[in-house]
Amino acid sequence: MPKAQYGNTTIYYSLEEAPGLERHYLSVDNKKGVVLKGKNIGEIESAKLIVQKGKWITEKLEVVSINKQDVIVTGSRMPYLGKTFYVEVVYSESVVKPILTFTYAKFLIYIHPEGDVQADILKAFDEFYKIKAREKILPRLSALCRRTLLIYETVQFRKMTSRWGSCSHKNNLTINFDIVKLPFALIDYILIHELCHTKVKNHSNVFWREVRKYLPDYKTLDHKLSNWKFL
16 A cells, blocks of 8 residues: 655555546545545655645544544554554454554554454454553653652553543542543543542532642643544
8 A cells, every 4th residue: 555754644545546537636534544536646646645735634534533433444543642543454364363563653453354353353452552551651640640749549441431530539540541542641631630539539629720730721631632532
């Protein structure tokens, strides 16, 4: 599959020949990814067109990634740390258990073509996000505890369908491992939010004043977080 380099972002795209069109048109969606439609101009020229529209493409990819994907196929994009990455699915009868690798340019998943393929793919991604959550979140949580002097008892990571985190009356934190799909600014907002619950157990004005002490722009962050659906 052809690709173009836009700054630090690698954009994978496909070419759809349409000789009758005088101009080239771009489309971006979850199923087909980035598609350049028009006359065949070769990969070098097509890559130039992709780069010219790089800003629009990357913004569009971020928008479509927020919407839940019913089917993950080659060309889909999956979120990680606030960005979306191209997915390549390779079917192989020699694969017993799905193998998912991440190259910081794309997700590559090897999977057996039979069985419940989508369920297996989703399970592989859940395992990836859970591992990365512990790897990325625990150090940030420790740093935020030192910064705020707020202390929790225990922390666990699990998939949650309606919230990003919770804090029990005993100050045990539960963090949605899908948190690693978000940019670090929103990750830190969620962590500080839950740490503040170790001090104030409700969402009263007292609680929000506590949050504001560490994040004066928390309202902006909360608004941005509302744009991310639970995937």
